[in-house]
Amino acid sequence: MTETATATPDSEHRGFVAWLPAALRPFALLARFDRPIGWQLLYWPCAWAVLLAGGLTSDWPLLLWFALGSMAMRGSGCVYNDIVDRDLDASVARTRSRPLPSGAVTLRAAWVWLVLLSLIGLIVLIQLTPFAAAVAVASLALVAAYPFMKRITWWPQAWLGIVFSWGVLVGWTAVTGRADPAMWLLYAGSMAWVIGYDTIYALQDVEDDALIGVRSSARALGGRVREGVALFYALALALWSGAFWLIRPDPLALVALAPAAVHLLWQVVTLDPADGAGALTRFRSNRFTGLLVALACLVVGL
Numbered sequence: 001m002t003e004t005a006t007a008t009p010d011s012e013h014r015g016f017v018a019w020l021p022a023a024l025r026p027f028a029l030l031a032r033f034d035r036p037i038g039w040q041l042l043y044w045p046c047a048w049a050v051l052l053a054g055g056l057t058s059d060w061p062l063l064l065w066f067a068l069g070s071m072a073m074r075g076s077g078c079v080y081n082d083i084v085d086r087d088l089d090a091s092v093a094r095t096r097s098r099p100l101p102s103g104a105v106t107l108r109a110a111w112v113w114l115v116l117l118s119l120i121g122l123i124v125l126i127q128l129t130p131f132a133a134a135v136a137v138a139s140l141a142l143v144a145a146y147p148f149m150k151r152i153t154w155w156p157q158a159w160l161g162i163v164f165s166w167g168v169l170v171g172w173t174a175v176t177g178r179a180d181p182a183m184w185l186l187y188a189g190s191m192a193w194v195i196g197y198d199t200i201y202a203l204q205d206v207e208d209d210a211l212i213g214v215r216s217s218a219r220a221l222g223g224r225v226r227e228g229v230a231l232f233y234a235l236a237l238a239l240w241s242g243a244f245w246l247i248r249p250d251p252l253a254l255v256a257l258a259p260a261a262v263h264l265l266w267q268v269v270t271l272d273p274a275d276g277a278g279a280l281t282r283f284r285s286n287r288f289t290g291l292l293v294a295l296a297c298l299v300v301g302l
Contacts, residue, residue, distance in 0.1 A: 026104035027113050030082060031075030037284050038078065041197070042164055043070035044290030045190045049171030051297035052186060052247060059175050062127075066171065069124035076117035077143060083110050084147040092208040132174035139166040154220040157198040161191035182246040189239030196232035196264075197286045199225060200271065203279040218273075225273045233264040240293065244300050256296035263289055 017025055017034040032038050046066035050059060082089065082100045090101035099105035105113075125133050142163050149156035165187050172183040195217065202209075202218035203225065209216055221228040237257060244253045267282045 026099040027109075030079050030099045030105055030110060030113060031117060032078045033071075033075065037287055039070040039074040040287045041194075041290060042074045042167065043067055044167075044287075044294060045165050045187075046070065046167030046171040047290075047294050048186060048190070048297045049168045049183065050175055051294060052182065052243065052301045053172050053175040053180075054301045055171075055175035056298065056301065062171065062174055065124050065127045066167065069121055070167070072117050072120035072124065076114050076121065077146075079110055079114040079117065080144070081147045083107065083114070088212060088214065091212045092205060094204060094208070128170070128174050129177060131177055132170050135173050136166075136170045139163065139170075142166070150214050150216065152215075154215045155195075155217050156215065157195045157202065157217040158191070160198050161194035164194045165190035180246075182243040185239050185243035185246065189236045189243065192232045192236035192239060193286075193289070196229045196236065197267075197283055197289075199229055199232070200267070200279050201283040203273055204276040223273075226268060226271050229271065230268045233268060237261050237264070240296075244296070248300050253300045256299045257293070260289055260292035260296060263292060 017028045020028055028034065043066060046069075047063055050056070050062050050066070055062060082098055085095075086100040086107075089095035089098050096102065100107065100110060125136055128136065142159070146156070146159050146163055149159040153159070168183060168187040168190055169179070172186070173179060176183075199217040199221065202216040205214075206216070206218050208214075209219060217228065218225055237260070240257055241254050244257065247253070263285070267285065270278075271282055272278050
């Protein structure tokens with residue numbers, strides 16, 4: 001781990017957060033509003049499902065509602081995760097500046113903030129069909145369990161894949177009212193993608209995680225991280241291709257995924273597991289992967 005990567009703080013006063021009153025700024029940081037990459041990665045699977053299911057013309061408002069829901073639910077997830085991990089975060093160089101371990105936000109205030117963000121998520125929930133809303137609610141137990149996975153399994157990234165890909169199930173059922181085989185392939189592909197990019201993200205913390213006993217796929221893969229990420233990205237592309245084929249059995253439909261494939265290949269080829277700052281850059285570049293896959297879903301879905 002390089003010195004630069006170790007010193008990179010996890011909470012930063014960036015973007016609109018810097019313009020907020022001082023009293024509100026810690027709450028924005030607690031919800032990671034300074035780091036939009038999180039809600040973007042949560043949003044893209046929702047958008048893929050709407051677009052591939054052919055919902056652009058009939059259900060386009062869902063794309064806006066899912067954007068708001070992704071911001072709110074990612075924020076509430078971060079608050080909940082920090083409440084659970086506040087002692088661990090205080091032991092890790094990258095996370096000890098977060099509002100809870102640093103004392104900028106009290107535990108009670110964090111719980112109140114969590115409830116407020118969840119209420120915004122509830123507003124989005126009532127915009128869905130009853131079936132899609134039930135699918136969304138079914139994810140809450142999985143979300144609540146996620147912060148504990150790093151303590152009991154070497155693959156918490158797989159659990160994150162289950163949670164962060166759930167938007168595929170919600171978006172698809174919101175448009176079609178049913179669970180189709182193509183939906184499950186799109187969902188499984190998203191899971192593999194999440195495992196890949198979150199393994200890259202975990203490279204920043206391998207040294208601190210080893211010291212405090214936190215498990216991750218980056219630690220489990222050891223010196224074969226690049227090969228592991230390549231495998232998960234390849235699996236994601238194969239599963240997405242299967243979903244596309246079920247919607248449009250035409251080889252040209254698979255070509256739509258070529259830009260995303262090239263971008264994922266760049267991540268793997270240029271990944272240096274010892275360079276934490278470089279790993280963070282490649283992790284963040286997955287916002288463009290999400291966009292490229294969304295464009296592919298748009299083409300095939302239409």
